[in-house]
Amino acid sequence: MKAAAKLEAAPRAERGAAMKPPRERPRADYDLVVIGASLGGVAALRHLLAALPAAFPAAIAIVQHRRHDADSPLPQLLGAVSLLPVREPRDRERLEPGVVYLGPAGYHLLVEPGWLTLSVEGPVSWARPSIDVLFESAADAYRRRVVAVLLTGSSEDGAAGVAAVARRGGLTVVEDPGSAHSPVSPAAALQRTKVRHVLPLEGIGALLCGMVKVGAER
Amino acid sequence: MESDERSVLAASGHTARRRPPTGEPRVTAVSVPVIADAEGADVVDDLEELELDLLLTGIARRWGYDFRGYSPASLRRRVRKAMHNEGVRSLSALQERVLHRPEALQRFITALSVNVTGMFRDPQVYRALRRQVLPMLRTYPFVRIWHAGCSTGEEVYSMAILLHEEGLLERCRIYATDLSDDLLQRARRGVFPLRDMQEHTAAYHRAGGKGDFSTYYIADHQSAILRDELRRHLVFSQHNLVSDSSFNEFQLILCRNVLIYFSEPLRERVHRLFYDSLVNFGILALGIRESMRFTPFADRYEPLVESLGLYRRVR
Numbered sequence: 001m002k003a004a005a006k007l008e009a010a011p012r013a014e015r016g017a018a019m020k021p022p023r024e025r026p027r028a029d030y031d032l033v034v035i036g037a038s039l040g041g042v043a044a045l046r047h048l049l050a051a052l053p054a055a056f057p058a059a060i061a062i063v064q065h066r067r068h069d070a071d072s073p074l075p076q077l078l079g080a081v082s083l084l085p086v087r088e089p090r091d092r093e094r095l096e097p098g099v100v101y102l103g104p105a106g107y108h109l110l111v112e113p114g115w116l117t118l119s120v121e122g123p124v125s126w127a128r129p130s131i132d133v134l135f136e137s138a139a140d141a142y143r144r145r146v147v148a149v150l151l152t153g154s155s156e157d158g159a160a161g162v163a164a165v166a167r168r169g170g171l172t173v174v175e176d177p178g179s180a181h182s183p184v185s186p187a188a189a190l191q192r193t194k195v196r197h198v199l200p201l202e203g204i205g206a207l208l209c210g211m212v213k214v215g216a217e218r
Numbered sequence: 219m220e221s222d223e224r225s226v227l228a229a230s231g232h233t234a235r236r237r238p239p240t241g242e243p244r245v246t247a248v249s250v251p252v253i254a255d256a257e258g259a260d261v262v263d264d265l266e267e268l269e270l271d272l273l274l275t276g277i278a279r280r281w282g283y284d285f286r287g288y289s290p291a292s293l294r295r296r297v298r299k300a301m302h303n304e305g306v307r308s309l310s311a312l313q314e315r316v317l318h319r320p321e322a323l324q325r326f327i328t329a330l331s332v333n334v335t336g337m338f339r340d341p342q343v344y345r346a347l348r349r350q351v352l353p354m355l356r357t358y359p360f361v362r363i364w365h366a367g368c369s370t371g372e373e374v375y376s377m378a379i380l381l382h383e384e385g386l387l388e389r390c391r392i393y394a395t396d397l398s399d400d401l402l403q404r405a406r407r408g409v410f411p412l413r414d415m416q417e418h419t420a421a422y423h424r425a426g427g428k429g430d431f432s433t434y435y436i437a438d439h440q441s442a443i444l445r446d447e448l449r450r451h452l453v454f455s456q457h458n459l460v461s462d463s464s465f466n467e468f469q470l471i472l473c474r475n476v477l478i479y480f481s482e483p484l485r486e487r488v489h490r491l492f493y494d495s496l497v498n499f500g501i502l503a504l505g506i507r508e509s510m511r512f513t514p515f516a517d518r519y520e521p522l523v524e525s526l527g528l529y530r531r532v533r
Binding site for chain 1: 263289290291292294295296332334475477478479505507508509511512
């Protein structure tokens with residue numbers, strides 16, 4: 001409760017920018033969507049984020065493999081096509097529904113119940129940020145209330161993360177290797193885990209949008 | 219707040235399905251590759267949770283090193299890595315080893331500390347320190363700097379070089395502390411792999427370095443040995459942010475990417491410690507992705523460069 005009170009003290013403009021009126025936001029079955037991508041991911045993410053409505057009911061955390069330099073245009077590239085605000089979080093930033101959090105360059109992005117933390121420990125599968133680190137921490141913190149989406153990619157990073165989410169009862173979604181820009185990551189995940197949905201990009205967008213409708217009918 | 223989250227989880231049903239322990243052979247989360255049914259996974263994960271709790275409690279009581287205030291998500295990763303390093307298959311086996319052998323404890327502490335560092339890491343921070351912080355330090359006849367969580371020391375030596383170039387090193391003392399004796403020993407030596415020097419040199423120039431970086435070290439076949447002049451004003455010593463108190467008053471405290479591994483009560487404790495150890499108008503340098511905003515001390519500081527995690531104590 002204390003942390004919530006602290007957040008009240010955050011500058012008003014900043015909170016206002018991040019939050020849509022809560023009454024319009026339907027309640028969903030899932031609190032968090034984690035998305036991972038590497039090679040070909042920027043185009044795929046732009047496609048996917050463009051499909052999501054402003055009233056999206058869950059928080060979204062994304063790891064896209066990226067170079068170490070801090071001033072990359074990735075947040076702007078994604079923000080330009082999305083109705084949802086896109087942010088590179090600071091350590092301890094609270095998760096809010098309808099906000100897209102993008103793992104900053106050079107840091108792992110981890111999920112705790114209700115907020116995000118960062119870490120500079122060594123690369124995992126040669127990547128920092130690593131998709132496995134995001135997915136595994138999300139599986140630990142959100143269990144059945146997380147959706148993990150693994151998109152196009154050229155490494156095996158993400159496969160262990162999808163397995164962890166499945167093991168904890170979360171919903172797993174993998175881009176169809178047949179239509180993905182790079183099939184290596186999706187195929188690695190499918191080989192390792194019985195994944196719930198294997199879909200082309202359009203199908204993944206529709207599935208996530210469906211979460212809104214499911215929520216609204218309640 | 220955490221308890222709210224727990225109750226959400228409980229409502230989703232997983233705690234209700236916890237089964238009492240049976241006489242079945244023990245399994246651990248790491249030895250099970252993939253379990254299709256989530257119910258079984260919860261039992262395994264709850265067991266791992268219990269083992270982790272016992273391990274950390276054991277270490278705290280046996281050795282006085284308390285890791286229970288660390289943030290669970292990254293702690294779990296590093297404890298699994300420690301298990302892997304030791305070649306043991308369960309946390310209980312790791313506990314047996316760490317409780318009985320001091321050298322295994324030292325290895326565990328080193329595995330838990332995230333020793334990712336580099337000369338002039340985040341060069342833009344050093345540019346800001348040079349332009350905005352050093353002029354303020356110059357107004358003091360004697361300057362004390364605390365670098366908390368110094369790891370293998372690269373950033374401490376970077377600071378010494380910066381102070382040297384601004385003609386301030388002679389009246390400064392940098393207290394560099396870390397939890398790990400092993401890392402401190404390496405830091406004290408000031409010997410770094412020669413192959414990293416190209417990268418360090420590039421960072422030095424991006425940080426606004428004014429000279430020839432190669433004059434700061436002596437190279438042999440594989441190593442770069444930093445010059446004694448830089449070392450003269452450094453004091454390396456062990457300090458545990460979890461349990462130790464303040465030991466001096468400082469004009470500048472650097473603690474970059476350390477508090478990100480601590481959970482709430484411990485972070486508060488350390489922020490209290492820093493606040494109490496800073497002179498009024500002293501500077502606190504956090505990591506560039508850390509923010510004072512999410513701490514109870516936010517109103518005691520004003521941002522110097524918010525985007526770089528630089529703050530000034532104002533009350």
